Each structure stands twice: as C-alpha cells, then as structure tokens.
Amino acid sequence: MNNNQFQMTGFLTRFTLKKDRLKLLVWAVVLISLFVGVASKFTSLYGNQQAIDEIIKTLKTPAMVSLFGKMPKDVFTSADVFAAEMTVFMAIISCIMNYYFVIRNTRGEEESGILEMIQAHSVGRLANLSATIIESFILNFGIGLIYALGLQFANLSGTDLNGNFLLGFGLASCGFMFASIAAVVSQLSDNTRSATTLAYLVFGIMYIARMITDVTDSHYTWFVPLGWVEKLSTYQQNNWLPVILMLILSVILVLIAFYLNSHRDLGSGLIATKPGRASASPLLHDPLTLFWRLNRVSILVWFFGILILGMTYGSIFNTIGDIVKTNPMFKQLLSTSAIDNANLLIVKQFIGMLMIVFAVLALIPGISLINYLKKGEDKGYLEIIHATPTSRLKLYGSMIFISVITVTIILFAGNLGLYLGGNAVMKQNLPLEIFQRNLLGYWPATMIFLGISACLVGWLPKLISLNFGYLIISFFIQYFGKLLKLPDWTEKLTPFGYLAKVPVKDFNPTTFWFQLALALILIVIGYVGYRRRDLVIN
C-alpha cells in the first residue's frame, strides 16, 4: 500500500486509551471484582460435596440451563459449579461493554463530526477503526488475564492452571468477538442508535438460539457463536477449540469491517437514511406525540423483543415442568393431579425468576426515556421547545407518562409471551391468575425506579446514570442472591426485595399500594425540582 490506510493507528490507539481511561477502568474494575469476588466466595459456599450436589440439582433443571447454560455431566468440585454458572453471565456483561466502547468510538465519533476533523489530518482511513479494535483487544485480554490470575489466587478447589487461563481467555475472546460484531454493525448503519439496536438484535438472536439448543439438544449449541463459551468445558476437558473459533470469527468480522469502512464515504452507512415527510402528520403536535415519534421504533423493538423472549421461555415450560422426566420415581409415588400441581409449581418458580429479568429489561428503556429530559437538554434538542408556550409540567408529565406506559407494556409483553408460549406446549393450561399476580406484584416496584429517575432529573441531573447502577445492583441481588447466599438484608436494598414471591404466592395489596404511593411521591418531588432549576447545566 503506497498510501497507508493505517497511518497513525498507534497514535490514535494511545489517544483513545487515554481518552477512555476512566471508563475503561470502571468497567474493568466492576467486571473483575464481580468475577474474582464470586470465585473467592465460592469455596466457602460450595466447599463440601453435599452443598455442591444440592446446587447442581437446581442448576441442572431446564429452567436454570436456559438462563445460565448447560451444566457438564459430571460435576465434582466447586470450580466446576463456578465455571458453569458464571461463564454465560460474564459473556453477556462483556457483550454490553464491548458494544458500548466500539459503537461509541467508531460510529459515535463519526456522527458527532469528530472523526471528520481527525481524518482531515494525515491519518489513514482505517486508523480510527483499527485503534478502536486494538483498544477492545487490550481491554478484553487485559481483563481475561486478570481473571486467570484472579482464579489462580482465589484458590477455588478444583481449579487448574490450564482451566484458569482457558476461562480467562475464553471470556476475553468472546468479548472481542462482540467487539468485532459491533465494528461491522457500525459500518452498516449511519447512526449510533440504529447501530446499537442492530447489534443487540444480533445478540438477542444468538442468546435465544443458544437457550433453545441448550434445553433441547446442546450439541446444536456449537452452531451459535455465543454458545461457544459454554463449550470451553472448563476444568473438565479444558477445550481450547472454542477460543480458536471465536478468534477466527473475530478476525473475519474485523476484515469485513475494514473492507466496508474503506469502501464507503465518511458519515454514510450501507443502510442509508431515507427521506421523510415534507410536513408533520396530525399525530405530531405536542411533547407527548414528539416523544412517541422519537422513540416509537425502539419501544416497538423492545415490546416485540420481550414478547419473543417470553414466548421462547414459555416454549420450554413443558421441559421444565416435567418432574417425571427428571425423576421417573414420581410417577409411581404421586397421582396425576399431584404431579400436575408439582409441575405447575416448578413453572411458577421459574416464572418468578423470569419476572425479575423482564422487570429489569423493561426499565432500561423506561429509565433512558426519563433521562432524555437531561440528555435532550445537553444536546440542545429541547431549547426551541422551551421558547414555545410549553410548560415544564407538560414536558415532564409527558415524559413520565410515556416512560410509565413503556415499562408497563413491556412487562405485559413478557407475560403475554410466557402465556402464549407456555400454553402452546403444556398439557395443562397456565392459569391467567399467574400473570395477574406477576403484573400486580412487579409493576409498582418498577414504578419506584422510574420515580428515582424522575427525582434525579429534577434535583441531581448530573447523576442521572446512577439509577442504572442501582438497577444492576438490584438485579444482581435478586438473581444471584440465593446462589451466592448473600445476607437477607441485601434483598431489602431493592424494591423487588419487598414483593411477595409472585406468582407462587399471591401478590400483596399492601405492598402494592405502598410502593405505588412511594413512586408517586418521588415523581412529584422530582417535578418540584425540575420546575425551579436551570434547564441547561454548565
């Protein structure tokens, strides 16, 4: 190449690392402390064979397999449990991290016009993309190395050197694979939003595909790239083949991204922006309709995404709710109706676990919507609206309204999916009461989260992202609390911890009204702050 396409890659890599250093550090610290922290706790939790056997029974149920991945056949040590339980989960978190950095540093820089200024210098056309890819390589494998060393020091019984490095580098290559997916997607779409949506669509399809193959026939999981991390067989066969596969796929994807990047104009994507209407439809006339217009695609994607996720989970209810399959002895011991009841109970317990997943997923768009009252201000989108006779109450109220509706319909979509999917495969019909309990139980708790965001927007707009942190912590406590045997008080740190165990138990009306009232109060307090503060914050 006479005209080097990679000119200044080294400089840009150093610059990018320097620019992102704080964010890189925070992600790395969170991931590492999560991974190593759990590892060091595992010895005390699952130190003896009895405790291991107990947890294995739970983890081997199809419900847990669908969430955490397939357990190996013979589990002997606490290291086996750790690897089986944490691998898929850590892969998901690393996917979020890699999507965030890569899309932001490629398409994001391009969209904001920063890349244009960089490209005007003697900088190769592929230098920015290369720098981003090198950055994510360093990030993933840096974290992977510390994972391996951490496991080495965590002294978990049953680990070995080969397995520790396999797990560390396996997760690192999985993360890097997601970085390369994001790199390709960033070339396809001409804006950050649809690039992110597209990237998560790819992830969602892979996640659902691996879930189905894991529950039915886990050999097919080999066909799903996300499933390769499950095939590492850490501490058992210690198979390095998936690592090689993930790296090969990453290289192919990176080459595709390079090809696309060097064959397109700056600022454009393969999926071009279509022209729009010459005038507004009558449905676009006030803040509420504007917020709907701006977010309708993402709200609909969330709705149908969660609906499909629900249906997929529902479609494995027959496998989950079949105790006879797990233990044929039951058939002789229990009557048919007793078996049906026992089966239903298992399904209900599984639905209870899924509800926390749906609630958290529904809150991601819900909180982002409310945060727009700050972000839209920062980006200048709302300034002209403030000059029109639109009151702050109307702006605030419209956003809270659309956010509440979004969370509500997504929660509903998850339950509808479970209902449709479950009834399609189960011999006995799922009682509607289950879903009523779910919705009534979880809805007010999600409203508290929206209330917190509303309060932050009104009083501490610089800290609006904190609520996402709270949401992640709440999810972690609810999801892993039992497995990690966290103390009981931790559960009371989150609104979800106060719910009766729906749908196994009936929902608690007192909690319902109490939480709803709290949410309302938070929203009102938020408005008081929003009404009187500066809208543009320097």
Next chain:
Amino acid sequence: MTTPTLHINHLQKNFGKFQALKDITFDIYPGEVFGFIGPNGAGKSTTIRTLLGILKASGGQATIFGKDVFKDAVAIHSRLAYVPGDVYLWPNLSGGEIIDLFLKLAHNKHTEKTDQLIKAFQLDPTKKARTYSKGNRQKVALIAAFSTEADFYIFDEPTSGLDPLNEEIFQQEVLKLKAAGKAVLLSSHILSEVEKMCDRIGIIRQGKIVETGTLQEMRHLTRTVVKVQTVEPTPEIAALVGVHNVEVNQNGSMTLAVDSEHLDSLMEYLSKKQILSLQATPPTLEDLFLRYYDSEVQTNEQ
C-alpha cells in the same frame, strides 16, 4: 413613550461561584430591532436563555410584555418566537416535520407563508435532520420562527451558517417584522448586519452591558478618523486635546483619530492652516466593537 416589550433591570446570573451575568440592563420597544453584540463568552446566550425562562436569574428583574420571564414563561411564550445560536434538531425527523411541530407547539399552523419561506430559503423539507448542514438546521428554525405569529422575536446569531442570499432573505424578513410593529432582539457577530438593521445596540462584555444606544449616539463616544492635508505646517496638532495616533503619510498628508467631542476644536485649528483636502470617516461598528474588545484584552493583561 410606549411600554417596553422587554424590560431588563440589573439582571444577574451565577453558575456556582462564576458570575456569568453581572449587570444587564436594557429595554426593547415595539417596532424596534435591538442589536445585541459582544465577544464570545460575554454572556449573550446566557442572557437570552434567562429571558426564555430556561435559566433562573440570580438577581435583578426581567419582564417581557410586563410579565416575569421565569414565572410566566408559558404565557409569554405564546407571543414569542426564538431561534437559538446552535440549532440541534432530532436526527430522525425531517425538516418539514420539525417546522410543523414548532408551529403547533406555538399554537400556530402551517400556512402559505410557511411554504413561501421554505421556498425562499431553498430548504428541502423532506430530508432528515441528520443530513442537514448547520445552515440548513438554522433555516428550519428560522422558517418556523418567521411563520409564527408573535410580538417578540429573539434571534441568537441566526445567520452564522447562512449563505449571503439567505442572509439577505433573513434581513428582509426582519425588516418586515419591524414594519409590522414587532420587537426584535438580534444577537449577532456580523456587525454589518447589525449596523444595517438595528435601531439600537447594546454591547455586552464580561457579563455587563457596557454601552447602549443608537449607532449615532455611540459614534459620539468614539473617534472619527481624519485624513487631512494643509498648506501650513501643523506642529502643535499632536498636542491638541482629544487627538490621537497622528501619522504623517508619504504624500505629506496626515491621518489621525479624534474624539468625537473634540472634533470642533480640531476643525477650528485646521481651518487656520489652509486645508487642501479633508476626509473624515465616522467610526464603523467594527471600530466601536474592537475598541471595547481591545480594552477587554487590556484588562485581561493587567
């Protein structure tokens, strides 16, 4: 005198310890175009955002149509139109959709006038805002503002991205507003534009209004540049009160600056020396501006 549309009295705004606005005082009357000029970071946009109720004043008063700009923002805004300095539009909406949205939010409708403006500014309203240049984004906001029925129009550096043809259209539209008796606040860096259109001017520096008045009045406050050639020598000229920067040109003429209030005495002196040629240039707004700007540099250096 009629009641002012905009009345600002000792307005102050602090961001934490930083005093963005220290003392802003001026009025704008119906049928008047008020030019608001000052260097970058002097507080022009902060003043305008405070007037719009986006920021809450820390001290002083500001009223529009006699109402408090923060408390009665909604009522005020039903008779007000605004174009910000940096226009940011939702990338996935088209220009046409955004124009209509702004009109509807202001309780106005898309009229024939709107179509005329779209045509005059040569905007393609079907394009998504993502694909617009800075100038095109400004046109969207300008078209929405000019087709809004209002009594007070605020423009914050509205023409910085426009080409000369569109700038001309902008100026025509502003003059139409003026003729219709509307009040206009025009913040601008394009001094020729301000000079051409504004009835009165306010100069802001470091959060203070340092000067308000008509251009005519302001000229009195500054120096006239005089180029003169006389038959007799004029040795005492540099010592005259109010005369500055005397330079002798190659052809024997002199260039000097004189404070406007001392123009009289200079003329009296020169007339005794048999004037051959005389050329007096009144100060442009640019000179005025640079003078204030320079003195800022000086204060900064101190």
